[in-house]
Amino acid sequence: xxxxxxxxxxxxxxxxxxxxxxxxxxxxxxxxxxxxxxxxxxxxxxxxxxxxxxxxxxxxxxxxxxxxxxxxxxxxxxxxxxxxxxxxxxxxxxxxxxxxxxxxxxxxxxxxxxxxxxxxxxxxxxxxxxxxxxxxxxxxxxxxxxxxxxxxxxxxxxxxxxxxxxxxxxxxxxxxxxxxxxxxxxxxxxxxxxxxxxxxxxxxxxxxxxxxxxxxxxxxxxxxxxxxxxxxxxxxxxxxxxxxxxxxxxxxxxxxxxxxxxxxxxxxxxxxxxxxxxxxxxxxxxxxxxxxxxxxxxxxxxxxxxxxxxxxxxxxxxxxxxxxxxxxxxxxxxxxxxxxxxxxxxxxxxxxxxxxxxxxxxxxxxxxxxxxxxxxxxxxxxxxxxxxxxxxxxxxxxxxxxxxxxxxxxxxxxxxxxxxxxxxxxxxxxxxxxxxxxxxxxxxxxxxxxxxxxxxxxxxxxxxxxxxxxxxxxxxxxxxxxxxxxxx
Ligand SMILES: Cc1cc2nc3c(=O)[nH]c(=O)nc-3n(C[C@H](O)[C@H](O)[C@H](O)COP(=O)(O)OP(=O)(O)OC[C@H]3O[C@@H](n4cnc5c(N)ncnc54)[C@H](O)[C@@H]3O)c2cc1C
Numbered sequence: 495x496x497x498x499x500x501x502x503x504x505x506x507x508x509x510x511x512x513x514x515x516x517x518x519x520x521x522x523x524x525x526x527x528x529x530x531x532x533x534x535x536x537x538x539x540x541x542x543x544x545x546x547x548x549x550x551x552x553x554x555x556x557x558x559x560x561x562x563x564x565x566x567x568x569x570x571x572x573x574x575x576x577x578x579x580x581x582x583x584x585x586x587x588x589x590x591x592x593x594x595x596x597x598x599x600x601x602x603x604x605x606x607x608x609x610x611x612x613x614x615x616x617x618x619x620x621x622x623x624x625x626x627x628x629x630x631x632x633x634x635x636x637x638x639x640x641x642x643x644x645x646x647x648x649x650x651x652x653x654x655x656x657x658x659x660x661x662x663x664x665x666x667x668x669x670x671x672x673x674x675x676x677x678x679x680x681x682x683x684x685x686x687x688x689x690x691x692x693x694x695x696x697x698x699x700x701x702x703x704x705x706x707x708x709x710x711x712x713x714x715x716x717x718x719x720x721x722x723x724x725x726x727x728x729x730x731x732x733x734x735x736x737x738x739x740x741x742x743x744x745x746x747x748x749x750x751x752x753x754x755x756x757x758x759x760x761x762x763x764x765x766x767x768x769x770x771x772x773x774x775x776x777x778x779x780x781x782x783x784x785x786x787x788x789x790x791x792x793x794x795x796x797x798x799x800x801x802x803x804x805x806x807x808x809x810x811x812x813x814x815x816x817x818x819x820x821x822x823x824x825x826x827x828x829x830x831x832x833x834x835x836x837x838x839x840x841x842x843x844x845x846x847x848x849x850x851x852x853x854x855x856x857x858x859x860x861x862x863x864x865x866x867x868x869x870x871x872x873x874x875x876x877x878x879x880x881x882x883x884x885x886x887x888x889x890x891x892x893x894x895x896x897x898x899x900x901x902x903x904x905x906x907x908x909x910x911x912x913x914x915x916x917x918x919x920x921x922x923x924x925x926x927x928x929x930x931x932x933x934x935x936x937x938x939x940x941x942x943x944x945x946x947x948x949x950x951x952x953x954x955x956x957x958x959x960x961x962x963x964x965x966x967x968x969x970x971x972x973x974x975x976x977x978x979x980x981x982x
Pocket of ligand 1 (some may be wrong): 532533568569570571572573574575576579580591611632634635638639640641642643644645646647648649650651652697698701703704705706792826827915916952
């Protein structure tokens, strides 16, 4: 996306330097290199500068500066995006929000917390725990990702099956839009009048502006948990067990599946012991009032027994429950032990097609000659195929990307979506028009333009860019080979 230039570059840098002290305006190559990539490490690009504000006032001044200068900006939390959402825009600035990390207010009686965008997800639950409360959305990256990033991506997690995604927990928002306007939406409770602006903003992938303060709903911690780990000979059997649990009317807090390759990685990383000779492991967690969990537990045990697992192990205490979740939540990073390079895909299929989708992913993987590990939120049909490749082998990244694209098309064909929780980012932007028709795409673009008329907030993300290469690989990119871009 081309944005008309503002003032000359030296005037521009003088204006920028007036907003932040020099130690919080990073300009040197060695300072910028840490921000060149995000969780999608195959790609990188260098920004003009990284601004590190400490107050909302500074963020507002930075956005207004970018608006006046027609300068692209990318908001950044912890940079754990797996779709290239926080990849810098070359020639633009990164606004790093980690220092806005205060919990401004926590009201245990009304059950809400007001937080700055750089607060880490688990810190909200840690602060709420002394009051018997917690913040429900629990991405596997929750110990490092920020609430601002969660809002931008409408992030989910294992327990979102029961509690819903981030959008279901945002009560209020203060944000600076890309136009420089500051807005306050929603409030401190669910009972509000007027349009659901918070719902519209949540999931915007940084394309509307920057969230400055977020009011989050807190929920009482469950009184009791019952967590079961069941091993199956085949992935399909595990998938059938999921269908049986859902069909029974039980609503567990989480239903997750890991396949053999993911189990191999998790076992090596956290020394977890999984049932031997299993192609898949199912994790089901019931949670809620003690009597309800006790009753549901009997129904769950009967369903799992009927699904003929190799072995089913209920966690006997909190330590065993924590160990089960540690294995599951470390699975993405653990796959790095099997292959230094991998793409984490994020597609959704209707639950009834889970078995067919997994079977076809296996076929596609074999045809491509690339290993795929599957770790996923089975309860809501949210697949996370991890495609293993060797980045140093010429052409292998491109083959991995082609396979990722085939998997996304499979999800669309089965009536699902190209993203469940990781967003579209740059990674999947070319597939968006395959999911939405031209009228719907036009509608999405017009909504974006209403918040960001100049197209300066995170340009190049979510929407396809005509003629642009899909991504700038960290290997030798065609534009780099042609001398158009440089990483020096
Ligand atoms: C090991 C691992 C496991 C993961 N597991 C999960 C999972 O279970 N569920 C899940 O949903 N995701 C998961 N993710 C993806 C990622 O952690 C989430 O998308 C997370 O919400 C990103 O937060 P962040 O602070 O790192 O944001 P960043 O990566 O810094 O930014 C993400 C997007 O948010 C925008 N943004 C950041 N802050 C703001 C703000 N204040 N206002 C407006 N826009 C903003 C950025 O511009 C960018 O588009 C995982 C990632 C990793 C590496």
